[in-house]
Amino acid sequence: MTETAMAADRDVAVEKGVSQTREAMGRLVRNPAAMFGIVVMVLLFLACFLGPIVFGLDPEASDFDAVSLPPTFANGHWFGTDDLGRDLLTRTLTGGRVSLLLGVTATLVALGIGVIYGAIAGYAGGRIDSLMMRFVDVFYAVPFIFFVILLTFLFGRSLLSLLIAIGAVYWLTIAVIVRGETLSLKRKEFIEAAKAGGMSAPAIIFRHIVPNTVAPVIVYASMTVSDVILGESLLSFLGLGVQEPNTSWGVLIEDGAATMESQWWPLIFPAAFLAATLFALNYIADGLRDAFDPKSR
Amino acid sequence: MLSTPRAAEVRASGTAAPLLEVQGLTVRFRTERKSLQALTDIGFSMAPGEILGIVGESGSGKTQILLTMMGLLAENGRAFGSVKLHGEEVLNLPSDKLDRIRGSRMTMIFQDPMTSLNPYMRVGKQLTEVLVKHRGVGGSEAVRQAAAMLEHVRIPEAQRRMGMYPHEFSGGMRQRAMIAMALLCKPALLLADEPTTALDVTVQAQILMLMRDLARESGTSVVLVTHDLGVVADLCDRVIVLYGGRIMEDGPIDDVFYNPKHPYTKGLLRSMPRLDEKTHGDLPTIPGQPPVLSLLSGGCPFEARCELRQDHCKSVFPPLVRSGPRRLSCHEVSL
Amino acid sequence: MNGQPLLSVQDLRVHFGAGKKLFGKAATIKAIDGVTFDLRPGETLGVVGESGCGKSTLGRAILRLIDPTAGRVLWLGEDMAGLRGEALRRERRNMQVIFQDPVASLDPRMTVGQAIERPLITFEAGLSGEERRRRVQEMMELVGLPRTWAGRYPHEFSGGQCQRVGIARAMILRPKLIVCDEPVSALDVSIQAQIINLLMRLQREFGLSLLFISHNLSVVRHISNRVMVLYLGKVMEIADRDDLYARQLHPYTQALMSAVPIPDPRLERQRDKLLLSGDLPSPINPPSGCRFRTRCPIATARCAAEEPAYTPFGKGHLVACHYAGTKPGDVSHS
Numbered sequence: 010m011t012e013t014a015m016a017a018d019r020d021v022a023v024e025k026g027v028s029q030t031r032e033a034m035g036r037l038v039r040n041p042a043a044m045f046g047i048v049v050m051v052l053l054f055l056a057c058f059l060g061p062i063v064f065g066l067d068p069e070a071s072d073f074d075a076v077s078l079p080p081t082f083a084n085g086h087w088f089g090t091d092d093l094g095r096d097l098l099t100r101t102l103t104g105g106r107v108s109l110l111l112g113v114t115a116t117l118v119a120l121g122i123g124v125i126y127g128a129i130a131g132y133a134g135g136r137i138d139s140l141m142m143r144f145v146d147v148f149y150a151v152p153f154i155f156f157v158i159l160l161t162f163l164f165g166r167s168l169l170s171l172l173i174a175i176g177a178v179y180w181l182t183i184a185v186i187v188r189g190e191t192l193s194l195k196r197k198e199f200i201e202a203a204k205a206g207g208m209s210a211p212a213i214i215f216r217h218i219v220p221n222t223v224a225p226v227i228v229y230a231s232m233t234v235s236d237v238i239l240g241e242s243l244l245s246f247l248g249l250g251v252q253e254p255n256t257s258w259g260v261l262i263e264d265g266a267a268t269m270e271s272q273w274w275p276l277i278f279p280a281a282f283l284a285a286t287l288f289a290l291n292y293i294a295d296g297l298r299d300a301f302d303p304k305s306r
Numbered sequence: 307m308l309s310t311p312r313a314a315e316v317r318a319s320g321t322a323a324p325l326l327e328v329q330g331l332t333v334r335f336r337t338e339r340k341s342l343q344a345l346t347d348i349g350f351s352m353a354p355g356e357i358l359g360i361v362g363e364s365g366s367g368k369t370q371i372l373l374t375m376m377g378l379l380a381e382n383g384r385a386f387g388s389v390k391l392h393g394e395e396v397l398n399l400p401s402d403k404l405d406r407i408r409g410s411r412m413t414m415i416f417q418d419p420m421t422s423l424n425p426y427m428r429v430g431k432q433l434t435e436v437l438v439k440h441r442g443v444g445g446s447e448a449v450r451q452a453a454a455m456l457e458h459v460r461i462p463e464a465q466r467r468m469g470m471y472p473h474e475f476s477g478g479m480r481q482r483a484m485i486a487m488a489l490l491c492k493p494a495l496l497l498a499d500e501p502t503t504a505l506d507v508t509v510q511a512q513i514l515m516l517m518r519d520l521a522r523e524s525g526t527s528v529v530l531v532t533h534d535l536g537v538v539a540d541l542c543d544r545v546i547v548l549y550g551g552r553i554m555e556d557g558p559i560d561d562v563f564y565n566p567k568h569p570y571t572k573g574l575l576r577s578m579p580r581l582d583e584k585t586h587g588d589l590p591t592i593p594g595q596p597p598v599l600s601l602l603s604g605g606c607p608f609e610a611r612c613e614l615r616q617d618h619c620k621s622v623f624p625p626l627v628r629s630g631p632r633r634l635s636c637h638e639v640s641l
Numbered sequence: 642m643n644g645q646p647l648l649s650v651q652d653l654r655v656h657f658g659a660g661k662k663l664f665g666k667a668a669t670i671k672a673i674d675g676v677t678f679d680l681r682p683g684e685t686l687g688v689v690g691e692s693g694c695g696k697s698t699l700g701r702a703i704l705r706l707i708d709p710t711a712g713r714v715l716w717l718g719e720d721m722a723g724l725r726g727e728a729l730r731r732e733r734r735n736m737q738v739i740f741q742d743p744v745a746s747l748d749p750r751m752t753v754g755q756a757i758e759r760p761l762i763t764f765e766a767g768l769s770g771e772e773r774r775r776r777v778q779e780m781m782e783l784v785g786l787p788r789t790w791a792g793r794y795p796h797e798f799s800g801g802q803c804q805r806v807g808i809a810r811a812m813i814l815r816p817k818l819i820v821c822d823e824p825v826s827a828l829d830v831s832i833q834a835q836i837i838n839l840l841m842r843l844q845r846e847f848g849l850s851l852l853f854i855s856h857n858l859s860v861v862r863h864i865s866n867r868v869m870v871l872y873l874g875k876v877m878e879i880a881d882r883d884d885l886y887a888r889q890l891h892p893y894t895q896a897l898m899s900a901v902p903i904p905d906p907r908l909e910r911q912r913d914k915l916l917l918s919g920d921l922p923s924p925i926n927p928p929s930g931c932r933f934r935t936r937c938p939i940a941t942a943r944c945a946a947e948e949p950a951y952t953p954f955g956k957g958h959l960v961a962c963h964y965a966g967t968k969p970g971d972v973s974h975s
Contacts, residue, residue: 026752026790026792026793026794026797027794027797028750028752028794029749029750029794029796030750197745198740198741198742198745198746199745199746199747199748199749201701201706201738201740201746202738202740202746202747202807202810203748203759204706205704205706205733205736205737205738206733206737206759206760206763206810207730207731207733207734207760207763207764208759208763209730209763212763216759217748220748220750220751221748221749221750223750363829363830363831364800364829476920476921477692478920479920506691506692506856506921507691507856507858507897507900507901508691508896508897508900508916508917509691510900510902511899511900511902511914511916512916512917514902515914515916533829533830534830534902535830535904536859536901536902536903536904536909537902538904539902539903539904539905539906539908539909540902540909559906560906560907563904563905563906564906564907573831574830574831575904577830577831577833577834578830578833578834578859578904579834579837579859579860579862579863579864580859580903580904580905581858581859581862581886581898581901581903582886582903582905582908583859583862583863586862586863586864588838588841588842589834589837589838589863590834591831591834591835591838592831592834593835595799595801595802595832596799596829596831596832
């Protein structure tokens with residue numbers, strides 16, 4: 010009996026196959042800690058981006074009658090107010106917009122640059138690879154803070170220069186990781202098959218190498234988002250990051266730290282939000298790593 | 307009745323109790339989503355000095371038999387049934403008791419000697435370790451015995467090689483070193499898992515000849531697991547044909563090769579190109595793919611690919627029927 | 642069929658640097674060190690040898706996956722060394738490859754349909770997606786895979802099925818030559834026959850030439866028209882299939898043949914195995930003169946001093962041995 014006839018016989022003619030990514034996502038969904046992290050992140054995003062709009066809140070609305078109030082349920086200032094009478098719940102949520110958005114976009118920028126750079130370096134090998142990696146080494150040597158100061162000097166103190174600074178730092182490690190993956194992928198037989206099949210080097214890099222680095226990259230990216238948020242908070246805390254009238258968790262924490270002795274609420278809430286975000290991202294990162302881990306296949 | 311001169315000799319020695327008796331051996335594995343049965347109801351016995359071949363392809367479970375006997379079953383595996391060595395039960399023994407048996411009365415050699423020899427330890431030391439542990443022999447006596455064994459397995463310059471590391475040996479020599487280690491304590495039973503599969507064919511011929519000579523000389527019984535029917539024909543007295551974790555047929559080597567009964571055995575022998583063949587048309591093939599263990603129903607695992615299959619083959623497993631020295635498990639064929 | 646060979650390899654050498662020493666000469670591994678043969682259209686040349694013989698390197702050098710160090714590779718009369726970059730890439734559609742590990746030769750992130758389709762995208766950019774799909778399905782049926790499986794991923798297939806996918810991918814551009822690097826060695830015995838039959842059928846239907854690299858002499862006997870025996874990067878013997886299996890003239894070939902186990906117990910008990918002594922010498926420092934002499938049962942002083950040249954022995958049968966054919970008791974496998 011022919012193979013074809015037998016297969017029809019056995020009724021296994023399923024059109025869609027299950028890719029390894031789909032299998033990994035399946036494993037992720039079954040991981041309670043990771044799902045909890047995802048739920049928390051979704052709630053945070055919704056709260057920060059939609060919350061103020063839905064409830065018509067204005068982070069800049071100063072109420073000089075309600076200056077420096079501790080959290081009270083009655084007057085609607087659940088997180089209290091700051092020394093300009095601005096509602097801290099609103100400011101925490103809108104600050105979250107900046108922190109989260111910056112986290113995600115800076116990571117995406119870093120990914121975009123890092124993956125391509127690393128894949129090209131790894132695939133090209135030889136002198137090009139050495140040169141490209143030496144460049145990375147040099148960049149690594151530049152201290153982060155110094156680099157940010159330089160950029161703000163060049164581009165002024167804007168969200169954009171902050172984005173560039175952060176992106177410019179985090180792409181380095183991604184490039185190193187992707188280069189490492191590329192070096193081991195290069196030796197695999199399906200890459201040889203692609204070469205023998207007449208594919209050009211750019212085609213091989215984009216169609217075969219990059220998609221196969223998805224697993225380690227996704228895991229690292231999820232860790233990068235929390236690093237970036239923390240990094241931004243640090244910069245803002247040092248006064249180098251987000252400027253008025255924008256606010257972020259870092260700024261809020263800085264403000265809160267200044268009045269820490271007398272007022273606990275300006276510090277606690279943004280810090281709690283930041284911590285919750287970092288925990289959630291961590292669970293997600295762990296879950297992704299387990300999902301893609303070949304040992305559990 | 308067809309049989310090898312050696313098999314006849316072994317039977318004639320007529321020992322009362324078999325050296326090894328396996329009954330109802332079943333091994334199950336539990337993975338994250340499913341449970342699969344790698345072996346079902348395996349039973350066979352061995353006489354001293356006999357060389358038994360276990361032949362099978364992927365999914366046959368052949369390696370699991372050896373690993374289970376040696377207590378090397380994976381964490382998520384469970385073994386049921388009985389394995390008796392010299393009348394003593396060894397299946398599922400706690401490791402302290404098992405450690406006294408394996409390495410001394412029952413030893414094993416593996417397919418890839420590079421990964422089963424410790425790459426960071428000199429070969430001589432790995433050998434003397436065995437003697438120290440199992441025979442209580444120490445110091446220079448252990449070294450002397452170890453070097454003698456290396457010579458015995460035909461490694462040239464044995465004394466010098468004692469001080470070398472495994473990576474300094476060639477593939478064939480590493481395999482010899484592993485055989486030496488396995489035979490140091492004069493085991494009653496040697497388990498060999500694809501011992502020559504990773505070797506060049508000329509080296510394989512040397513190793514097979516060595517194994518045959520050593521087994522004959524020391525009276526050690528050998529269980530040889532392989533996918534290569536040529537190796538079985540060269541070395542073994544008896545053969546068990548395994549498929550999907552079950553015994554399809556077994557018997558003396560000449561019987562099974564010249565008068566195969568099971569459709570799988572027949573198909574396998576017919577589909578192999580032979581070194582001495584003359585015709586070069588299409589090879590007769592067994593259609594289909596090796597079995598996926600998790601998808602097997604309770605019937606005959608070979609059913610989907612069998613040219614003789616009937617409806618009941620899928621649901622009912624054909625019992626293993628004995629006739630003389632042969633056994634067969636098939637609804638449609640009788641011995 | 643005109644007389645011109647499809648592929649003509651002349652004194653091919655592929656050497657690899659094996660690390661530089663601070664003082665003294667850098668070591669080189671002479672993986673292929675002077676291989677010469679022709680391959681005609683529609684012919685299968687079996688390349689056999691054991692580890693270190695260079696057969697895999699030979700396949701890759703011919704496909705220019707590795708660059709040869711010296712020697713010539715003529716494709717349809719043209720010296721391929723002149724081809725570089727874009728021109729080389731374009732020529733690739735005529736020579737394809739099938740690998741030993743069928744699963745590893747497929748990108749785990751692409752469906753098999755995408756894998757088979759890829760050469761069409763690379764070389765026939767003008768085709769519509771619809772047309773490509775049609776050709777992929779046609780190819781899948783040709784190699785015995787149900788067309789409905791095009792959306793599946795390699796890890797959902799068995800080894801034999803993956804090899805069929807690899808063959809479909811290699812065949813889709815109707816190449817003239819396929820280099821088969823141990824294509825059935827990693828497959829179950831019962832599946833090997835299926836793949837061998839498939840390759841032979843495709844060869845007949847499409848007039849393919851196959852360079853069939855394998856350590857399995859039984860499979861090589863079945864599928865080849867001519868057979869070449871390599872040892873440490875050099876050709877020991879090359880002949881028409883039936884000639885070689887009937888009468889081996891080189892002591893290495895004799896030992897190789899006698900060592901192959903045959904699934905025939907009575908025959909095995911009777912056979913005399915010619916066992917080689919010693920170990921494979923290092924490819925960095927091969928023996929002087931004839932490379933095989935350190936393990937050869939009939940080597941003499943002449944063998945150490947003088948490298949044997951190709952000597953013809955009847956039609957198309959070449960042997961590199963000073964004493965070819967003079968050893969009594971040739972082992973015949975007819």
